[in-house]
Amino acid sequence: MNPAPNLVLVGPMGAGKTSLGKRLAERLGLQFADADRDIELRTGASVGAIFDYEGEAGFRARERAALAQLLAGSGRLIATGGGAVLDPDNCRQLRARGFVVWLQVGVAEQAERLARDRSRPLLQGDDRLQRLQRLAAERTPLYAQVADLAFDTRGLAVAEAAGALATLLQTHWRPTVAAGPTA
Ligand SMILES: Nc1ncnc2c1ncn2[C@@H]1O[C@H](COP(=O)(O)OP(=O)(O)O)[C@@H](O)[C@H]1O
Numbered sequence: 001m002n003p004a005p006n007l008v009l010v011g012p013m014g015a016g017k018t019s020l021g022k023r024l025a026e027r028l029g030l031q032f033a034d035a036d037r038d039i040e041l042r043t044g045a046s047v048g049a050i051f052d053y054e055g056e057a058g059f060r061a062r063e064r065a066a067l068a069q070l071l072a073g074s075g076r077l078i079a080t081g082g083g084a085v086l087d088p089d090n091c092r093q094l095r096a097r098g099f100v101v102w103l104q105v106g107v108a109e110q111a112e113r114l115a116r117d118r119s120r121p122l123l124q125g126d127d128r129l130q131r132l133q134r135l136a137a138e139r140t141p142l143y144a145q146v147a148d149l150a151f152d153t154r155g156l157a158v159a160e161a162a163g164a165l166a167t168l169l170q171t172h173w174r175p176t177v178a179a180g181p182t183a
């Protein structure tokens with residue numbers, strides 16, 4: 001049992017951090033926060049537009065700030081973006097302020113889940129499978145390093161995965177404070 005004030009989801013695009021995260025937060029009575037959504041609300045621009053105007057570096061700076069603010073509170077389930085683990089400072093903070101769950105998915109299933117998605121700037125272009133493979137090679141070791149727990153979503157529908165993960169968490173995590181956000 002590893003106590004921490006927040007529950008954090010990491011993992012690649014299409015792993016289900018946003019969709020499964022929402023359901024899991026409801027089940028566990030945590031306030032759901034999606035880092036990408038938070039950035040969009042603060043900026044008044046979509047993730048895609050931020051990449052267009054400020055480049056990936058600009059987006060990463062906004063991501064760092066959003067995560068620091070979300071992690072300062074407690075009682076939250078925080079869905080990160082797939083690239084949040086690229087910054088070692090983010091990883092230190094995720095671990096200090098969260099119980100970190102790595103949602104896993106294979107590249108083939110990722111590509112299927114994201115087949116109709118046009119909102120992810122790192123997946124623009126035709127060579128999606130290759131891009132996903134490259135990102136997986138670069139990031140898998142980072143997810144493994146930061147995670148307290150890995151959960152494989154392959155072959156599970158979103159609701160099914162949320163239910164199974166909720167059960168698993170009962171024996172792995174308890175919040176250090178009563179559920180409900182503080183900041
Ligand atoms: N376990 C799952 N089974 C089937 N589809 C899924 C699953 N998890 C996510 N999806 C679908 O994949 C797409 C991306 O999911 P999302 O939650 O945005 O992933 P992430 O936030 O990790 O990038 C959505 O259309 C979602 O419905």
Ligand SMILES: O=C(O)C1=C[C@@H](OP(=O)(O)O)[C@@H](O)[C@H](O)C1
Pocket residue numbers: 011012013014017018036047080081082083084119120121122
């Ligand atoms: O993998 C990445 O670098 C990114 C993943 C996206 O979030 P999801 O993982 O929720 O799709 C979003 O933060 C941005 O498009 C960059």
Ligand SMILES: [Mg+2]
Pocket residue numbers: 017018019036079080081
């Ligand atoms: Mg997401």
